[in-house]
Amino acid sequence: MTQVTRFTGDAKPYGGGEPYADYRSAEVPFDHLVDLADRRLGAGVIAANDEFFAERENLLIPEPAVFDPEHFGHKGKIMDGWETRRRRGTGPDTPHPADDDHDWALIRLGAPGVIRGIIVDTAHFRGNYPQQISIEATTAPLSAAPEELLAPSTQWTEIVPRTPVGGHAANAFEVDLERRFTHLRLNQHPDGGIARLRVYGEVVADPKWLAALGTFDVVALENGGAAEDASDRFYSPPANTILPGRSRKMDDGWETRRRRDKGSDWVRYRLTEHAEIRAVEIDTGYYKGNSAGWAALYGQDQTSGSDEWFEILPRTRLQPDTVHRFVVEAPAATHVRLDIFPDGGIARLRLHGSLTETGAERLGGRTARL
Incomplete structure (x- = not known):
């Protein structure tokens, strides 16, 4: 693990104006990935040990966290993130939490994959963020229940x-x-708030599932x-053009x-x-x-060296706001290029087809190695 950004300590208290004006960030080498x-x-925060001040589900909201200085509830300030209560020690002589006390949340990734980078975003948590974080990862069925993931038999690998x-x-x-x-498993030591979690990487689909499907969208993010x-x-x-489902609004496409x-x-x-494409959908929704x-x-077929x-x-x-469908015949490919003339917007691209024997062997081999 390499810590790309090193921001430590409290941010200044909110003094009014644009909340992001003093937000601390920097360019990262992996945010172009999915x-x-x-x-x-299909990702979800499936469990957390505590979410007293703010719900765990906020961690995965696609949009940046928002801050309303006047937004309070019966438990206190309402934050756009996951925030736990303040931990305490065992008594008046030991008022501080023990060194290994921490809060945790379990996250199911939307698609299995190789993780290249993670952003733990503490936006608007200025004096109530965790002192430290750590992250562990495991491989399990996507439908695994929290109690299965928390069982002693589950093997976790520390990635941060x-x-x-x-x-x-x-x-x-x-x-x-x-x-x-x-x-x-996202851990915050000892307690506090995290606004968003981003997990950038490369999808590695289940080759057995794709083989069972036969024909599927060979460019979809969820399929690799x-x-x-x-x-x-x-x-x-x-990348919006290969997200699941139909576009919901204009900025949900490219x-x-x-x-x-x-x-x-x-x-x-x-x-x-390596796949054969038999049908194409171009959606301008x-x-x-x-x-x-x-x-x-x-x-383009890169398996041939060309x-x-x-x-x-x-x-x-x-046509504007229309799903266009085409039946095509073309050689197998590993890459495609969509050209648009002269400019404008495309909501979704779907390429329906199936893996060739070469493609299935290559995908199966890579998955086995991982």
Whole structure:
């Protein structure tokens, strides 16, 4: 583990104005990856030992934490995060908690994967954040109950050792461990509040499940697809296009700035593995006056050692706020590139197909190694 940011100590008390004005953060090398703990992928905080002041579920809200200085309830200040009560010792002679006293929360990842980085965000917890945090990980069925995860037989691997963190800050940790995990245990020592938890990494899908499905979306995040690069991320990230379900609003897709040249925009995706694509869906949902005008899709097969792109879908006119469906015939691919002309928004991309024999063997081998 490498601590990417080192913010220690209290932040200044809130003095009015923009709450994020004195928020402490820095660039991290992994935030372009998928958030494995994204609620939209099916992640959840399934248990916590204490949530007296603020509910554990707040940890995984996709949006940044908000702060309302006037928001109080019958238990005290209501915070947008997970906050436990203050721990105490055993009596007047030992008023402070013991060194190993701590609070914990169990998190089910939305998709199993290899973790590359974690952000423990203490936004707006200025004097009531934990002194230290630690994080453990394990592999279990996604439907495992809290009592199963807490059983003595469950083996946990420490991925972030007990480390000091700062208040009102994005505390970032880089993880270098080639293991596939499904659940985390977030510990705060001895108590306090954490606003958000982000777990960045690479999805590693279950090859047996995909084999049973036969035909599935070979670019979907939950199945191990990824948006590797894009020409423009001005309004929203391209990874939104391969999230589960339909887009719910305009910023739930990928939208580029307005071009003032003669170029076009694009996204490059990595598929689950080597796959044959048989059907394509391009959804411009909620993009009405700003949808992409035309789209084309190209494939690349990196198992052959070639970097040449071949056509899967020719340049095709798109309609605003519409699901477009195409049956295609194309060679197997490991990567695809979606080109849009000249700019605009795409809500979702679906590529329905199945793994080739080569792709199934490669995915199975990687999963076994992890």
